[in-house]
Amino acid sequence: MLTNYIKIAWKVLLRHPFYTFITLFGITLTLTVLMVVTSFLDHLFGAHYPEAKRARSLYIASVIQTDSANTTMSSGPASFDFLTKYVKTLKSAERVAIMSNFSFSNAYSNGKRIKLNTKYTDIDFWSVTDFEFLEGKPYDETNIRNADHVAVITDALREQYFGQETKSVVGKTIDIENINFRVIGVVKGSPPTRVYTYSDVYFPYTAPKSNYEGKGIRGRFVAIVLARKSADLPAIQAEFDGHVARIPRSEYSDNNHFNVLVVKADTYFDHFLSMFTRSDKDRIALYGIVGLVLLMIMGLPAVNLVNVNVSRILERASEIGVRKAFGAPSKALLWQFIIENIFITFIGGAFALLLTFAIIHFINSSGWIAYADLTINLPVFLTSILVCLVFGLLSGVLPAVRMSRLKIAEALKV
Amino acid sequence: MLRHLFKLIWNKKGTHSLLIIEVWAAFMVLFGVLTLIVFNLRNYLQPIGFQYEQVWNLELSSNQDTTELAQKLQRAIQRVRSYPQVTAASRMSSNTPFSANQIGNSVTYNKVNVGADFYYTDSDLTKVLDIPLKKGRWYVESDRTGKYVPIVINQVMEDKLFQNESGLNKVVKRDEKTSYKVVGIVDKFKGKGLFMSDNPALFQILDKDDRWNSNILIKTKPGTDANFEARLVKDMATMLPGWGVEVGYLKDSRKNRENLTLVPVLIFLIVSGFLLTNVALGLFGVLNLNIAKRKGEIGLRRAMGATESGVTSQFLGEIWVLATFSLIIGLIFAVQFPLMNVFDLDKEIYIIAILAAVAVIYIIVTLCAWFPSKQAASIHPAVALHEE
Numbered sequence: 013m014l015t016n017y018i019k020i021a022w023k024v025l026l027r028h029p030f031y032t033f034i035t036l037f038g039i040t041l042t043l044t045v046l047m048v049v050t051s052f053l054d055h056l057f058g059a060h061y062p063e064a065k066r067a068r069s070l071y072i073a074s075v076i077q078t079d080s081a082n083t084t085m086s087s088g089p090a091s092f093d094f095l096t097k098y099v100k101t102l103k104s105a106e107r108v109a110i111m112s113n114f115s116f117s118n119a120y121s122n123g124k125r126i127k128l129n130t131k132y133t134d135i136d137f138w139s140v141t142d143f144e145f146l147e148g149k150p151y152d153e154t155n156i157r158n159a160d161h162v163a164v165i166t167d168a169l170r171e172q173y174f175g176q177e178t179k180s181v182v183g184k185t186i187d188i189e190n191i192n193f194r195v196i197g198v199v200k201g202s203p204p205t206r207v208y209t210y211s212d213v214y215f216p217y218t219a220p221k222s223n224y225e226g227k228g229i230r231g232r233f234v235a236i237v238l239a240r241k242s243a244d245l246p247a248i249q250a251e252f253d254g255h256v257a258r259i260p261r262s263e264y265s266d267n268n269h270f271n272v273l274v275v276k277a278d279t280y281f282d283h284f285l286s287m288f289t290r291s292d293k294d295r296i297a298l299y300g301i302v303g304l305v306l307l308m309i310m311g312l313p314a315v316n317l318v319n320v321n322v323s324r325i326l327e328r329a330s331e332i333g334v335r336k337a338f339g340a341p342s343k344a345l346l347w348q349f350i351i352e353n354i355f356i357t358f359i360g361g362a363f364a365l366l367l368t369f370a371i372i373h374f375i376n377s378s379g380w381i382a383y384a385d386l387t388i389n390l391p392v393f394l395t396s397i398l399v400c401l402v403f404g405l406l407s408g409v410l411p412a413v414r415m416s417r418l419k420i421a422e423a424l425k426v
Numbered sequence: 427m428l429r430h431l432f433k434l435i436w437n438k439k440g441t442h443s444l445l446i447i448e449v450w451a452a453f454m455v456l457f458g459v460l461t462l463i464v465f466n467l468r469n470y471l472q473p474i475g476f477q478y479e480q481v482w483n484l485e486l487s488s489n490q491d492t493t494e495l496a497q498k499l500q501r502a503i504q505r506v507r508s509y510p511q512v513t514a515a516s517r518m519s520s521n522t523p524f525s526a527n528q529i530g531n532s533v534t535y536n537k538v539n540v541g542a543d544f545y546y547t548d549s550d551l552t553k554v555l556d557i558p559l560k561k562g563r564w565y566v567e568s569d570r571t572g573k574y575v576p577i578v579i580n581q582v583m584e585d586k587l588f589q590n591e592s593g594l595n596k597v598v599k600r601d602e603k604t605s606y607k608v609v610g611i612v613d614k615f616k617g618k619g620l621f622m623s624d625n626p627a628l629f630q631i632l633d634k635d636d637r638w639n640s641n642i643l644i645k646t647k648p649g650t651d652a653n654f655e656a657r658l659v660k661d662m663a664t665m666l667p668g669w670g671v672e673v674g675y676l677k678d679s680r681k682n683r684e685n686l687t688l689v690p691v692l693i694f695l696i697v698s699g700f701l702l703t704n705v706a707l708g709l710f711g712v713l714n715l716n717i718a719k720r721k722g723e724i725g726l727r728r729a730m731g732a733t734e735s736g737v738t739s740q741f742l743g744e745i746w747v748l749a750t751f752s753l754i755i756g757l758i759f760a761v762q763f764p765l766m767n768v769f770d771l772d773k774e775i776y777i778i779a780i781l782a783a784v785a786v787i788y789i790i791v792t793l794c795a796w797f798p799s800k801q802a803a804s805i806h807p808a809v810a811l812h813e814e
Contacts, residue, residue, distance in 0.1 A: 034707045041700050116672050120656035125673075189671050190663035221489050221670050308458075312451045312701050316708035319444045323712045326719070 014351070021352040032356070034320055038313040039360030039404075040367060043396050045309055047368040050392040055205065057281045060385055062141040062202045062209050068242040069140070070249065070277040071208065072099055073113075073234040074287070077270040084269065089113045091231030092217065092224035098255045099235045099277075104248045107238045109133065109140035112222060114207060115232070119188050121173045128169070128188065129204075131211035132222035140238045141209050148182040148197030151216045155196070159218040163193040166201035168382070169212045188213070191220060203383040208234055229264045229273070237277055245279070252277045310399075318407035325411040332416050333423030345416040346409070353404040361397045431740075431747045442748060445712065449752035452705045453787050457760050459698045460779040460786075465771060466691055469623050475580075475614035476523070477556035478676035480513075482655070483522050484642040486662070487670035495637035498666055503642055505665060509658070511650045516550035517632060519639040523555070523617050524679040533587070533606065533628070535598040540587045542579070542626035543617060546639050551629065554645045562594050562610035565631045574607035576631050580615050583626035584608075606630065619680050621687040643676075702790065709794040717741060717798045724802050725810025734803045741799035742792060749791045753784055 025032045059066035072095070076087040095110050102108060111133040119126045138150040151162050163186060165173075174181050185192040193215070204210045217224045223232060237252075239245050256275050264273045278286060289295040332345060368388055376384045415423065435442055486502060488495055499517070506515045521527040521543065532541040551557070552564040565576035574597055584593040593608045600606060606628075615627040632639055646654070655673050662671045724737055757780065762768070764776040 031711055034704075034711050037707060038704050041704055045697055045700075115670070116674075117670070118655075118659060118673055120652065120659070123651065123653045123656070125652040125655055127674075190660055220668065221487075223489050225490060305458075308451065308455050309697065309701065312448070312455060313704055315444065315448045315451060316704055319448055320708050320711050322444060323441070323715045327715075 017348050017351040018355060020348060021355040024352060025356065028324075031320060031324060035317060035356055036360045036363065038317050039357060039400050040363040042310060042313045043361060043364030043393070043400065044367045044371070046396045047364065047388060047393055048371050050389050051368070051372060051386045054389050055203075055384070055386050057284065060206075061200075062143045063206055063236075063280075064142045065140065065238060066280050068239040068245065069280065070237040070239070070245060070252075071234065071280055071283045072237065072252070072275065072277050073208065073283060074275075075230055076274040077229070077264055077266065078272045078274065079270055080272055086230075086266075086270070088230050089232050089234050090275070091226050091228055092233045093227060094229050094231070095233055095235045098259070099237065099252065101255070102237060102248060102251055104239070104244060104251050105237045106240045107136050107140055109137040109236045109238070110217070110233055111137050111208065111236075112217070113232050113234055114211065117188055117213075119173060119186060126169070126172050128213055129211045130188070130213050130215065132215050132217040132219060132224065134217055137214075140236050143199040143202075143209075146198045146200060147180055148195070150197055156216045156218050160216065161191060161193045161219060162196040162216065163188075163219075164197040164199055164214040165195055166199055166212050168201045170195075170198050186213070189221075193219075201383050203381050203385065205381060208236065249277050314403045317403055321404075321407035322411055325408075325415060328412060329415060329418075329423050332412070332418070333420055336416070336420045336423065342413075342416050346413055349409045349412040350405065353408045354401060357397065357400050357404050360400065361393070365393065428743075428747070431743050434744060435747055435751075441716075445709070445748060446752045446755070448705060448709065449749055449787060449791065450756050452702060452790070453753060453756035453783055454759065455698055455701055456783040456786055457756070457779055459694055460782050461763075461771070461775060462691055462694060464775050464778045464782070466621050466687060468772075468775065469616075470620050472616065472620075472624050473614055474616045474620050475557060475612065478523055478680060480646050480648060480650075481523075481554060481676045482644045482646060483525075483674045483676060483679070484644055484658070484662070485670070485672040485674070486640040486642065486666065488637075488640065488666075489668055489670055491666075491668050495640075496635040499637065499640055502662060502666065505661065506642055506644055506658070509654070511647050511654050512644055513647055514550055514553040514645045516554045516643050517548045517636075517639060518551065518641045518643050519544075519546035520641055521545060521617065522641050522643060523676055524619055524683040531600065531628075533598045533600050535587050535596065538587055538589070540583060540626055542583055542628045545615075545617070545627065545629045546632050546636075547629055548632050551643070554643045557612050557615065560611050560613050561592070562608070565609050565629075569609065570631060570634060572607065574605050576609045577606040578610040578612060578629040579608055580612050580624075580627045582614075582624050583628060584611050586626055619683045619687075621684055702786075706790050706794055709791065710798070713741075713745065713795050714798040717802045721802065721805065721810045724805060725807045728803075728805075728807035729811060737803035738796075738799045741802070742795055745791050745795040746788070749787055753787060756783075 057066075063069070073089060074087055075090045075094070076085065078085040092110060095108075100108050100110070112131055115130050117128045117130045119128055135150065135152060135156060143150075146167055148164075150164055151160070154160075155162050165181075165186065170181055173186055174184065181195050181198065184195050186195055187193075193213075199214075201212070202210050215222065237248055239248055252275075256273065259273060261271065264270060276283075276286070285295065285298075289298055335345060365388070372386045372388065375381070376386055484506065486499070488498075491498075503515055503517055506512060519529060521529050529544045529546075530541055531544045532539050534540075545551075549564060549566045552559070557564075559578075560581065562578075564578055569576035577598075579587070579593065587593060587598065588596065593611060596608050598606050598608065614624055616622045616624060617627065659671050659673060663669070727737060727740075728734075760776070760780050760783075763771075764773040767773075
């Protein structure tokens with residue numbers, strides 16, 4: 013029976029290739045846009061290499077000094093001193109990693125310039141992140157204590173600086189701004205969209221030019237707090253808020269300029285949002301705009317689909333009449349239309365899947381984002397297929413059902 | 427004629443309401459995207475106002491060093507100027523062209539307060555970036571001795587601050603302690619690249635013993651390569667132990683900066699292009715079906731002596747009336763943007779975007795209705811009536 017319905021559906025699709033094309037185009041377009049967007053969002057906010065533990069991590073990356081009237085404001089990363097004093101001491105956390113915000117430098121190899129991102133980290137950085145070491149190992153307590161000039165580099169930098177040779181580079185030196193660093197490990201690089209862990213070269217925080225000795229509350233360091241399990245996050249946030257509340261005003265007031273200090277330990281997504289939105293009102297506005305854009309992108313093809321389907325329903329009147337005249341029950345007709353719609357939605361879904369694969373592959377290999385690792389999000393794909401089905405059913409099946417209730421003579425007359 | 431068309435549409439308001447919603451939604455999407463494009467295009471068409479091709483940005487950071495910063499910076503720029511590969515060099519605040527940094531402040535003249543981007547530089551910036559002076563001159567070292575701090579402003583700033591007067595040699599107030607004297611006016615300075623709007627800009631001479639602004643812009647001779655750059659970095663690092671030294675090319679940072687604008691616009695353009703194609707196809711399909719259904723009517727009209735073009739123009743007229751309906755609803759939404767000054771954009775941008783969106787919608791519906799109505803009108807009346 014099912015194969016029969018599918019056969020009919022196939023014939024119906026082929027009868028008017030142009031209308032089939034319009035329907036497929038709409039479904040494919042909507043699904044593709046939705047999937048590429050979600051895959052990109054997942055790339056930005058999901059837990060991926062090297063921050064695979066994002067689900068149980070909190071980020072402390074910006075310190076805001078302001079006054080109660082909100083007239084002046086100054087914000088930026090924290091100082092190493094602040095983070096050791098108030099974050100490293102969190103008892104409810106499993107581990108706390110401190111790293112510098114991104115900074116840039118240059119290295120020169122055979123008259124060619126290599127632009128570098130540099131990062132200064134503590135040793136916990138290597139256990140909070142999941143960097144894969146291709147060679148060597150991370151720096152340890154001794155390196156930090158002796159302020160050794162050692163560095164961990166990425167595989168991309170290894171290739172650029174030392175050339176294609178496959179021999180081990182551990183123990184060789186790399187000259188960055190006239191200081192020779194001994195390469196101690198090589199890691200697989202990460203995409204620059206993971207701003208807090210991305211770098212080309214990592215130094216222990218005691219290496220020159222890290223400015224970790226800086227006093228005061230603001231500096232260039234950020235911290236990632238790792239919880240034992242994600243259920244612990246609220247407890248850690250509460251403990252951290254307690255620490256912040258106890259900071260004496262003299263430490264952050266900058267000669268009575270500021271009387272309010274805002275430092276939050278946020279999940280990555282919240283942290284990202286709070287960079288663009290200062291208040292809850294901003295946040296609602298942002299959600300509103302994003303929602304409106306999405307609604308338009310999804311709504312337009314949906315209206316189009318409904319429109320075409322409703323216009324075409326009269327075409328089927330005589331078919332319904334004939335089938336009823338030969339004794340087909342309304343239920344059989346209903347099933348036929350449902351299967352027809354599922355069929356075309358799935359074809360559209362298949363095209364969308366192929367297209368998304370192509371686009372994602374293109375983005376990953378185009379080098380727009382180094383080490384891009386976009387993937388297709390299956391739950392999102394299934395949800396959007398479901399949404400398309402609902403619209404298809406609403407627009408294609410409902411009028412058909414109404415028509416199938418017509419008297420045979422009337423249906424045949426149309 | 428128009429009343430007749432309205433009546434025809436009103437009689438089938440059920441089926442037409444869906445079409446109206448579709449055209450309305452298409453108009454709203456188009457309006458949004460066109461606003462984005464018109465805004466950026468208008469900016470893009472304004473010249474950038476300076477030359478950056480051969481210019482490098484040397485960023486020095488003192489890190490933990492706190493002694494004699496001013497003298498060290500003086501020595502550094504003298505050393506940079508002494509290289510044969512360097513044509514000119516100038517110190518500048520951290521908001522160098524195409525960087526992400528911004529320094530904003532405001533000045534007052536005759537109770538008019540204007541906010542501007544502040545650039546702190548020395549007297550050589552005009553040579554490094556080739557900024558042509560429109561009026562007056564660039565400040566020089568000897569200006570420092572005067573009572574007022576010498577500044578150079580751009581044309582927009584002059585228009586806003588002095589309304590219709592000339593701003594040259596006028597004294598403006600920053601705060602109780604500092605007053606500026608305008609010594610020169612440049613045409614445009616779009617420090618964040620072509621896509622930035624032509625905002626007010628103000629150049630102020632650096633203090634003699636300034637120790638905070640440690641960027642040096644270097645104009646190099648054509649053909650200078652990374653070997654010189656490596657030498658420069660090495661020399662600076664030996665001269666300033668413990669300092670951070672970084673070199674960037676302005677033309678590279680310009681590309682990065684402009685991509686930040688270009689990539690989102692392109693993505694929106696592609697997605698909405700597909701959306702509109704989808705709408706156009708759907709509209710074509712629906713109109714095709716609707717017109718095909720009215721073959722009897724066409725045959726009758728043709729038999730009564732209506733010309734082919736008369737029938738075609740009736741169908742086109744119908745779809746135009748329909749589109750006008752949706753556009754009126756769309757306009758009710760769209761005019762709120764210039765009226766309520768949403769996003770602080772120039773009213774002109776919204777108006778251009780609205781007009782362009784209206785034009786595109788009319789073109790799309792006309793194209794979609796043209797082919798089916800043409801085809802229907804060309805049927806021989808006998809054939810059309812025979813079907814009935």
